[in-house]
Each structure stands twice: as C-alpha cells, then as structure tokens.
Amino acid sequence: MIELSGVKKSFGSNHVLRGVDLNVRRGESMVIIGGSGTGKSITIKCVLGLITPDAGKITVDGQDILNQPRDAFLARFGMLFQGGALFDSLPVWQNVAFRLLRGSLARPKDEAREIAIEKLRRVGLKPDVADRLPAELSGGMQKRVGLARAIAADPEIIFFDEPTTGLDPIMSGVINDLIREIVVEMGATAMTITHDMTSVRAIADKVAMLHDGVIQWTGPIGELDQTDDPYVRQFVGGLAEGPIEAVR
C-alpha cells in the first residue's frame, strides 16, 4: 500500500535519509524503530508530503504521492503528533472535529461536535472535556485528544509519531492498547515511529529498524527477538556496546 524506494533527504551536510526502502501492506501495523535523530520522523513527513525528498519515490496504492490532489490525498490520513500538536486557541472538540468543520469533509457543526464527542469517548475521555482548552489537560489527556483527532474522519492510514514519549508507564500502556484496538477495529494501515520497545511489542505487526539513513532490518514482530542482526540486537537489548555508536 505504502512503498518507499530509494528515498533520500539531506539538510545541508547532514544526510538524514540515504536511500530508504520500505513496503507497508494494507491493514498492516508497521513500526519503525531507531535511535533519536535517525530520521524516523523525516520518513513519515516525506510520506505525508510535509517534507519533499531529494531523491527516490513514494507511492500509495501504486500512485506517486506527488501526482495526487493534495486535499483528497491527505483526507486518507490521520496523524498523532509527538507533542499532540493540538491547536491552543480551539477547544478540545473543535480540535478533534477540525477536519469535519472545514474542507471537503465538512459537515454541520452539531454533527461534527457529536462525532468529536464520540471519538473522545472512544479514547476514554468524558464529554465534559470537549469544551476545555488543550492547555487545561494533562499530557496523557492531550495525547488521547490527538489520537481522537487522528481518527475523527475514519482515515485509511494512521501515523503515530512517538505516541508514548513523555508519558508514565501506565499511561503509555493505555495509549498502546488504544492504538492497537483502534487500528484493528478500523482496519486501518498504521505506521508508528518509536524507540519505546514496549510500544513496539504492543502495536507492531511488522518492525523496521532505521539506522544511518537506511532500513537496516525489517521483519515480523515475532522475529524481532530471534534475529541475528547486530543493530537490532543492540537496540532491542539496550546495549551500549555494538555497531551503533552510543554517543551520536
């Protein structure tokens, strides 16, 4: 469904992606792991068209992402950002229903609010949260609102950028379970980037390890602990010794 081939991206002399090849099938939950600064976020931003790659090709359902009408293309996606990226000036329900209040998916305000409250309920938040501002919520609640916004328009493809970063272990578990449930329930294709191994085990069907600008290893979650790949073994085991330099 989503295919990246030879994707390269540099920022000045910093060659972040050096030829990423990755294939995500429909309905699959792909988790990209890798250390901080290895280009995981850049990879999904390239798929969304937020960053234009210097070289390589990205296709969704066989069609080059650059040749598709932007509005219709983006309407197929939902994304949970690392920090939530909620709009400070809007109440929670308008954040969740943002896409439903404007553009091609726009619908009446009352209906959009109802859908927003339903999605909030789906991520475990009570309706009284709907009229609060994002700044009044805890980090875990903000993540849930971000998740509700990502699924508000029932997207086919959902991206999760570091979904558990900054959360306590219990809240991380809650978010991981929610992501897994929602992805299965909606039959969506999911791409998650994380360096939290608990998340990987909870969310992934398939895992890809990004290091040094390329996908070093990819395989089903069941093979993650059996692989001989030295990069994966070092990362999964959290070892200071190995091919990945501890000080980057």
Next chain:
Amino acid sequence: MLRLLAGIGAGVLAALAAVGRVVLFALATLRHMLTPPFYVKEYGQAVINIGYFSLPVVGLTALFTGGALALQIYSGGARFNAEAVVPTIVAIGMVRELGPVLGGLMVAARVASSIAAEIGTMKVTEQIDALVTLSTHPMKYLTVPRVLAATLCVPVLVGVGDIIGIMGGYLVGTSRLGFNSNAYLTNTFDFLEFWDVASGLIKGAVFGFLVALMGCYYGMNSGRGAQGVGRATKAAVVAASVLILASNYILTEVFFSA
C-alpha cells in the same frame, strides 16, 4: 583582498535571497487571498485582535503626540510670530505623517510580535504540520486572515488616531496656549484637504500589510525552540518597523513630491 570581496559578495547575495523569499511569500499571500477557501471566522478573530485591541495603544500614542506637536509648533512658530499656524500644522502633521507612521509603529510593536510569536510557537510545536495533515493550507488559515485584517484595520486605526491626535493638539492649544476653541477648530479643518487624509489612510493600509506580513513570514520561518521563536519575534518587529519607515519615505515621495 579576494576574501574581503568574496565576503561582501556572499553578504549581498544572502540579502538579495532574503528579499526574494519575502517577496515570494507576499505574492503567495496575495494569491491565496484571492482563491477559496476563505476562513471568515479566523478573519473576524484577526480583526478583533489586530484592530480593536490596538485601539487603546494607538489612541494614547496619538493623543500625546498631538499635544506635544502643538507645544513644539507653538514654541518654534513664536520665533517668527507664526503661533497661529499651530492648529493647521498639527492637523496636517498628524494626518499626513505622524498618525500613520506612529500608529504603524505601535501596531508593529504590538501585532507583528504577537503574530510571529504565535505562528512561531505553532511551528515549533508541529501545529503547522498538523494543519497540513488536516488538509488546511497554513497560508490560507493563518497568513491570509491576519494580513487582510491588518491591511483593512490599520487605516481605520490611523483615522481614529488622526482624530485623537488633533484632539490632543486642541486640548493643549485651548488649555495651555490660549487658543480660542472655535478658532482652533476652524483653522484645523479649513486648511485640511481631502488628499492629506486619504494619503495617510493609504499609508496605513500599506503599513498594516507590511506589519502582518512580517509577523507571518518570520513566524512561519521560526527556528527551533524558545530561542528560535524569540529571534523570529524580534526580527519581525525590526523588519516591520524598518519597512514602515522606508515605505513611508517612498510613499511620501510618490504622493507629495513635485
């Protein structure tokens, strides 16, 4: 020597590139202004933030400036027995120059900074990326309403500032300088021409456009973290202020030379 020339060349090229980026940003803003979708609610919000909430600061600036102007012209005019020109010069000075320029500068301080800080913070917290993923163009949603609101609101603020500035001169003239109230008002309006007022309002529209444009441009191009937003805010205010003063000269040259 060669290194010095290379350094100068690199500096000039960088400056020209920066100007080019701003011009392209301005053209993109104008293009998005003319094509749907239009975010009316965001425009209304921008009118309130930029126009309505700037009224106190612009009004106070105009009031004190008008008063000070009356004192200055009286004391300067006394050197050649021309104290009677105070009402006329205060009116012309306010509507042609001080109203638009000081009003523009006050709006630059208040609005360019807040726009740059708001959009810059949105950028560093990935809210701009979130807008894109939600099929909403950031230029249309954030830049166009602010630039349009500032372009339409600042002339109104200048007009209000002109009236308050003239009133400041009137208060000082009648209470401190011994002018007769009726004579002051007659002298004010008899010599004031339509073009004096209109030129000031046109200047206001240009200054409003520049102020919001600089706020949006530097906000959208903000660097990372609190320091990046701080730099963007400072750069927006400096650029807006310098552009106001430079464009004021150019507009004055166009409107009144020869």
